[in-house]
Amino acid sequence: MPTKEKNYWLETVTTPPAQPARDLPNSIDVAVVGAGFCGLSAARTLAKRGVRVAVLEAETFGWGASSRNGGMVLTGMKLPVPTLIKRYGRETVRKMYAASLDTIDCVEQIVREENIDCNFSRCGHLEVACKQAHFDGYEGSAALVKREFNHELRIIPKSELRREIGSEIYLGGMVDETSAGLNPARYVAGLAHAAQRAGACLFERTRVTSIELEKNNNARKFRAHTSRGAITAREVILASGAYTTDATPALRKKIIPIGSYIIATEVLPSDLARELSPRNRMIYDSKHFLYYYRVTPDNRMLFGGRAAFFPETESTVRKSAEILRRGMIDVYPQLRDIKIEFVWGGTLDFTLDVMPHAGKIDGMYFAAGFAGHGVAAATWFGAKLAGLICGDPNDIPFDGIPFRGAPFGLRSGNTWALPLAGAWYKILDFLS
Numbered sequence: 001m002p003t004k005e006k007n008y009w010l011e012t013v014t015t016p017p018a019q020p021a022r023d024l025p026n027s028i029d030v031a032v033v034g035a036g037f038c039g040l041s042a043a044r045t046l047a048k049r050g051v052r053v054a055v056l057e058a059e060t061f062g063w064g065a066s067s068r069n070g071g072m073v074l075t076g077m078k079l080p081v082p083t084l085i086k087r088y089g090r091e092t093v094r095k096m097y098a099a100s101l102d103t104i105d106c107v108e109q110i111v112r113e114e115n116i117d118c119n120f121s122r123c124g125h126l127e128v129a130c131k132q133a134h135f136d137g138y139e140g141s142a143a144l145v146k147r148e149f150n151h152e153l154r155i156i157p158k159s160e161l162r163r164e165i166g167s168e169i170y171l172g173g174m175v176d177e178t179s180a181g182l183n184p185a186r187y188v189a190g191l192a193h194a195a196q197r198a199g200a201c202l203f204e205r206t207r208v209t210s211i212e213l214e215k216n217n218n219a220r221k222f223r224a225h226t227s228r229g230a231i232t233a234r235e236v237i238l239a240s241g242a243y244t245t246d247a248t249p250a251l252r253k254k255i256i257p258i259g260s261y262i263i264a265t266e267v268l269p270s271d272l273a274r275e276l277s278p279r280n281r282m283i284y285d286s287k288h289f290l291y292y293y294r295v296t297p298d299n300r301m302l303f304g305g306r307a308a309f310f311p312e313t314e315s316t317v318r319k320s321a322e323i324l325r326r327g328m329i330d331v332y333p334q335l336r337d338i339k340i341e342f343v344w345g346g347t348l349d350f351t352l353d354v355m356p357h358a359g360k361i362d363g364m365y366f367a368a369g370f371a372g373h374g375v376a377a378a379t380w381f382g383a384k385l386a387g388l389i390c391g392d393p394n395d396i397p398f399d400g401i402p403f404r405g406a407p408f409g410l411r412s413g414n415t416w417a418l419p420l421a422g423a424w425y426k427i428l429d430f431l432s
């Protein structure tokens with residue numbers, strides 16, 4: 001069976017897509033740019049609170065990173081806790097970590113309330129140590145997380161690792177039982193239907209080309225020009241993530257779009273699937289230039305990573321398929337003769353400080369920088385931004401932290417330096 005250059009998750013979506021609204025209104029209370037996890041979560045919350053909201057999506061609902069990821073609903077943040085505490089202080093980091101735990105509950109609550117059939121499961125995640133030094137650091141990390149955040153992480157020595165993963169190459173692991181997994185394409189489709197049922201107007205293939213701030217007698221409003229005409233809104237939420245364009249140049253300059261690629265095997269025998277992942281964890285390794293992988297609900301091995309740092313193209317997808325297959329066989333030699341059935345790519349939104357950010361930019365609300373944690377984080381940030389517009393107190397601990405722009409060669413639209421960033425991460429993995 002030849003490998004299909006298409007997204008496996010989209011093959012599993014059987015419900016009809018949410019129907020786009022036909023006519024763009026002249027005015028609306030809130031315009032949301034982007035129909036991924038963040039934008040649709042914001043629209044759902046706003047509509048449920050009686051706000052007239054329109055979602056403007058350049059492609060189709062969930063077209064970007066929201067349907068192309070590994071479906072991992074993860075706790076924590078990308079940076080080590082000591083680094084975060086040194087940078088932001090203990091109290092702020094406590095709030096950040098608590099927020100990262102709340103994001104999982106947020107997704108679970110939406111799935112339950114909206115009855116979204118997306119295979120949501122609190123299966124936990126497993127981080128596996130590629131080097132002894134990485135494993136040696138786990139005990140201190142777990143103790144620090146317990147002491148500072150009252151959250152349990154469990155250390156798995158190498159002698160017990162076979163209970164968690166059918167691979168011999170790692171030096172141990174660390175488990176967080178709070179994390180979850182789901183089918184991201186079904187989840188984002190469910191979010192679109194939920195937002196629509198609540199009263200949000202969804203417009204696909206409606207590319208925003210520019211947004212202007214208009215003032216009239218001390219009243220201000222935004223006018224968004226799109227491929228289907230213009231719309232006026234009292235507030236705007238920018239939820240375009242890695243696909244942010246020069247329609248909002250101030251935000252685009254701060255986003256680093258990084259390619260992430262995934263392969264999925266043919267359906268595996270159930271006993272082999274259980275051998276690979278006995279507890280069906282979401283798994284990722286301890287490198288900077290990492291691999292992440294899991295068994296899908298229908299028993300495929302899904303294996304992803306930063307095989308190429310450039311955003312996805314036909315060339316990078318094909319090259320990444322071979323790189324990831326070699327990586328998968330290094331981890332699981334028992335898959336050497338298993339066929340790869342799907343390969344696809346997507347683009348993640350990183351920031352220079354590898355942190356999520358939210359707040360206002362040019363007078364518009366935004367959230368960005370989810371860096372691979374977007375299933376949970378983007379959903380939570382979308383709901384929080386909607387709450388701010390509705391007058392809720394601002395309890396987002398990531399709002400107001402310094403948000404530097406990306407260097408010219410890394411920012412969205414000017415990514416010639418991304419291979420250098422990838423080489424730097426490989427050097428860090430060699431030295432660590």
